[in-house]
Amino acid sequence: MRELALNVMDVAQNSISAKADLIRLTVEEDTAADRLTIRLEDNGCGMTPEQVKSVVDPFYTTRTTRKVGLGVPLFKMEAEMTGGSFSVWSQKGEGTALTAVFVPSHVDMIPLGDMAGTVRLLITCNPDLDFVYTRSRDGRSFTLDTRELRAVLGGEVALSEPEVSEWIASYLQEQTAVVEGGNEE
Amino acid sequence: MKSLAELQAIRDRARAQVGLRAESGASTRVQVGMATCGIAAGARPVLNAFVEEVAKRGLKDVMVTQTGCIGICQYEPVVEIVEDGRKTTYVKMTPEKAVRVVNDHLVNGNVVTEYTIGANTQ
Numbered sequence: 573m574r575e576l577a578l579n580v581m582d583v584a585q586n587s588i589s590a591k592a593d594l595i596r597l598t599v600e601e602d603t604a605a606d607r608l609t610i611r612l613e614d615n616g617c618g619m620t621p622e623q624v625k626s627v628v629d630p631f632y633t634t635r636t637t638r639k640v641g642l643g644v645p646l647f648k649m650e651a652e653m654t655g656g657s658f659s660v661w662s663q664k665g666e667g668t669a670l671t672a673v674f675v676p677s678h679v680d681m682i683p684l685g686d687m688a689g690t691v692r693l694l695i696t697c698n699p700d701l702d703f704v705y706t707r708s709r710d711g712r713s714f715t716l717d718t719r720e721l722r723a724v725l726g727g728e729v730a731l732s733e734p735e736v737s738e739w740i741a742s743y744l745q746e747q748t749a750v751v752e753g754g755n756e757e
Numbered sequence: 758m759k760s761l762a763e764l765q766a767i768r769d770r771a772r773a774q775v776g777l778r779a780e781s782g783a784s785t786r787v788q789v790g791m792a793t794c795g796i797a798a799g800a801r802p803v804l805n806a807f808v809e810e811v812a813k814r815g816l817k818d819v820m821v822t823q824t825g826c827i828g829i830c831q832y833e834p835v836v837e838i839v840e841d842g843r844k845t846t847y848v849k850m851t852p853e854k855a856v857r858v859v860n861d862h863l864v865n866g867n868v869v870t871e872y873t874i875g876a877n878t879q
Contacts, residue, residue, distance in 0.1 A: 573796065578796045578797070578801060581791065581796055582792070582796050585791060585792065585823075585825065642793045643793045689801065689805060693801065693804055693808065696808055696821070697791075697821065697823045698823075721761075721764060724761050724765055724768065725767070725768045726768055728768070728771060728772065729767065729768050729771045732820070732821075733771065734808075734812030735770075736764065736767055737808060737812060738812060739763060739764060739767065742759050746758055746759060
């Protein structure tokens with residue numbers, strides 16, 4: 573993948589297939605420690621210990637159209653390529669959490685990319701699910717919680733409503749700029 | 758800066774015209790293939806283009822959504838348009854093609870034949 577944000581879009585689909593209704597995405601950057609952590613947690617159906625083991629195997633997939641599943645293995649490879657790490661936690665009936673740790677200064681580091689765009693599309697295309705997105709860098713951070721937006725919008729306006737979607741896009745862009753700003757590259 | 762007050766304004770405007778859209782559930786669905794294959798082939802900008810263009814034109818009866826892999830990865834990004842049981846499959850999509858599909862197909866009802874799977878498999 574050309575952006576880590578695309579990997580997130582991809583693996584988030586697994587949470588949606590697992591019937592999660594709350595997905596937490598955390599992107600945490602610590603420039604002094606040279607670490608970038610992406611954590612994706614859901615309250616979906618979870619996996620058995622055997623499934624957890626096989627999820628990083630490219631020849632394991634739950635889909636029926638083909639015999640390979642590359643989403644999680646790719647994400648894992650990209651983290652480990654930079655000298656980082658990758659772990660999966662899951663409990664049947666409780667949910668699943670993926671944690672990928674990257675070393676941004678490594679030559680094989682893939683750019684984070686447009687994470688705000690990914691989050692906006694995930695929310696717009698899955699208006700019945702709740703997302704909590706937290707982005708932080710060196711102590712600055714912001715959180716977008718769709719449950720809060722839902723409370724403001726009331727029951728009659730969906731999160732996929734074009735005007736709402738535009739608002740989410742602008743909000744994410746502004747907040748991301750604040751968090752990423754102050755550290756000229 | 759975007760504030761929650763703006764969201765409240767959106768809600769209030771929607772309430773004012775709720776009668777208009779109450780019974781008009783989405784009759785057309787745009788499904789963009791967003792599995793690993795689709796995303797790697799560039800499906801996100803395509804999905805984004807559909808969301809933006811549908812919003813810009815205020816198409817209330819169109820729902821843009823994502824779907825998984827339908828098994829024709831070599832033709833990704835793949836977009837299916839489903840309306841009253843009729844399905845059109847567009848292949849090798851780009852954001853530019855997406856804009857044209859919204860204008861020609863969704864607004865004017867003319868299928869863009871040259872982008873369909875039928876025109877790209879010979």
